[in-house]
Amino acid sequence: MNFVVGVTGSIAAYKACELVREFVKAGHEVRVVMTKSACEFVTPLTFRTLSKNPVAVTLFEQNAENWMPAHIELANFADAFVIAPCTANVLGKLAHGIADDALTATFLANKAPVLIAPSMNVNMWENSATQANVSLLEQRGINFIDPDSGDLACGVNAKGKLPAPSAIAAAAIAIAQKSKESK
Numbered sequence: 438m439n440f441v442v443g444v445t446g447s448i449a450a451y452k453a454c455e456l457v458r459e460f461v462k463a464g465h466e467v468r469v470v471m472t473k474s475a476c477e478f479v480t481p482l483t484f485r486t487l488s489k490n491p492v493a494v495t496l497f498e499q500n501a502e503n504w505m506p507a508h509i510e511l512a513n514f515a516d517a518f519v520i521a522p523c524t525a526n527v528l529g530k531l532a533h534g535i536a537d538d539a540l541t542a543t544f545l546a547n548k549a550p551v552l553i554a555p556s557m558n559v560n561m562w563e564n565s566a567t568q569a570n571v572s573l574l575e576q577r578g579i580n581f582i583d584p585d586s587g588d589l590a591c592g593v594n595a596k597g598k599l600p601a602p603s604a605i606a607a608a609a610i611a612i613a614q615k616s617k618e619s620k
């Protein structure tokens with residue numbers, strides 16, 4: 438199956454490398470789309486090498502081989518779109534239909550099932566704006582894998598950790614399979 442992995446500017450972005458490896462190891466094709474902030478944490482080159490595919494970061498890049506913009510190409514490619522880790526900022530954009538970068542534009546153009554794995558500081562997670570954004574997206578049929586509790590990068594033991602990449606991959610594969618079977 439074809440998975441699009443969206444990576445955002447969270448300290449947990451490095452775990453998305455392992456997530457891509459999980460999909461590749463299981464024989465799936467992976468394309469990665471990153472926000473500009475995500476590139477502060479992990480480089481596109483890392484994902485390009487792990488996925489053996491080009492990585493989308495900007496909407497306006499010219500690709501000599503393909504006339505189609507990356508967000509449309511990725512949306513057409515996906516059997517499932519997994520955003521892991523997903524920042525509070527991207528949750529807000531997705532809940533309100535904002536599409537001002539390659540990742541959020543792919544989300545709007547995409548019709549495949551979506552799995553979001555939020556990861557952030559516990560206060561950001563518990564903020565009523567974040568919780569309202571999660572509820573809105575859930576009402577629209579978006580799947581979530583809740584953050585785990587544990588030691589956070591900000592030095593507290595609380596909810597906000599990205600779940601294990603193997604658990605995210607298993608949930609995404611199950612969602613993609615279920616959607617394929619229902620067609």
Ligand SMILES: Cc1cc2nc3c(=O)[nH]c(=O)nc-3n(C[C@H](O)[C@H](O)[C@H](O)COP(=O)(O)O)c2cc1C
Nearest residue numbers: 445446447448449472474475524525526527556557
């Ligand atoms: C060291 C560091 C770690 C961060 N970790 C997170 C995080 O885990 N989750 C989150 O929502 N924001 C986190 N942020 C804040 C985001 O990077 C910031 O909101 C950024 O604008 C997100 O951009 P994006 O949503 O386009 O990727 C962190 C910022 C810094 C400097």
